Amino acid sequence: MVLKLYAVSDGPPSLSVRQALAALDIPFELKDTNFGAGEHMAEEYAKMNPQKEIPVLDDDGFYLSESNAILQYLCDKYQPQSELYPKDPKARAIVNHRLCFNLSTYYANISAYTMAPIFFDYQRTDLGLKKVHIALDVFETYLQRLGTKYAAANQLTIADFQLINSTMTLEAIDFDFSKYQKKYRRNCSINLHSWYITW
Ligand SMILES: N[C@@H](CCC(=O)N[C@@H](CS)C(=O)NCC(=O)O)C(=O)O
Structure with a gap:
């Protein structure tokens, strides 16, 4: 049976899994x-993921959430080399x-700072900005x-999908990156572009 991925468009963890599926x-x-209609809050959805978060992978009735675990599973099971x-x-x-690091600190x-004020009733604060700079x-x-x-590594790995998608949310709010080196973001953008357009 074909894999099913429950994903939200533009959600960084969902994007990472889709990039990995395309790359692999x-x-x-x-x-x-x-997400806006709260589909992930429904009882049926909670049967797949009691955390009520997106994404979820359904591999023939084997339900897996947490995008890091999904990325690792996809590589281990489908493309171990x-x-x-x-x-x-x-x-x-x-x-x-x-x-x-991405899960605990960088994306957190x-x-x-970037997404919570868009989707929930949070404010962008100086402390929030300070935490962004700490992460960067x-x-x-x-x-x-x-x-x-x-x-x-010197080649792209599944960690880059997560880290670059977290970074991308800062680009979406026109964050000033002038303090930081461009090389990493440039390398990833070149690689990921072809996968973005294959979707
Ligand atoms: N640690 C989870 C986080 C997933 C996550 O934050 N998903 C968001 C959408 S981008 C979500 O479902 N949020 C639900 C909510 O906050 O109610 C993962 O990496 O898969």
């Missing part, structure tokens, strides 16, 4: 989930680290220390 060349059925999720323990640990700090400074440090072309 895995056929899937897109189940467009209407893919360099998007390297096998070497250290290389994989760096990818896993960047995925955790950025989305609270730490990410910049990781990029400089590792010295690779992408966030976790």
